[in-house]
Amino acid sequence: MDAKNFEAAVRRFDEENSRDPNSENGLPRELLYAQRLEKWVLKLSPNASEPLRLAARCQHLCRWQIPRQSYPMTRPGYLKWRADLKKFHAKMAGDILREIGYDDKTIRRVQDLNLKKDFPADAETRVLEDALCLVFLEFQYADLAAKTAEDKTINALQKSWQKMTEAGRAEALKLNYSDREKDLLERALKT
Secondary structure, eight states, rough: EEEEEEHHHHHHHHHHTTOOEEEETTTEEHHHHHHHHHHHHOOOOTTTHHHEEEEHHHHTTTTTGSSSSSSSSHHHHHHHHHHHHHHHHHHHHHHOOOOHHHOHHHHHHHHHHTTTTTTTTHHHHHHHHHHHHHHIIIIHHHHHHHHSSSHHHHHHHHHHHHHSHHHHHHHHHHHHHHHHHHHHHHHHOOO
């Protein structure tokens, strides 16, 4: 790992994400998200490659700049929003990494991870997807369960579970859930 470039990239990603006008626990939401995602990547893969760690830190880079409500509030609108976000994050990450001095091969690898290319065949993309699902389950699931119909919550849980590896699922089962959240998860896994 090129420690100097890595630290510079993380610093730049954090600077960008620190501009998030949305906050959680008193911190810019996307900054906190990036920290949580990298933490899960390192827990799942303690020797994670530099591109994988960089991809975790920039996965939702400046996400607030393309709000969900700027797309039709339909399933196709949601899918288009998600696809456009991936491209936006990958381009922005590439620009920053190029500015810092990363080579094209590393930049392309980070972008491929951002775009989840070769999922599920690529092992690092699987780690990143597990980490994304674990951040959802640990920090976002409770809110979703509180404000969303049970059938939609169960559907979201099933979709996350299907994308996860056995290692990711094992970590998910160790998380703390309320009784209602446990019930919904159990029901999702039985179906």
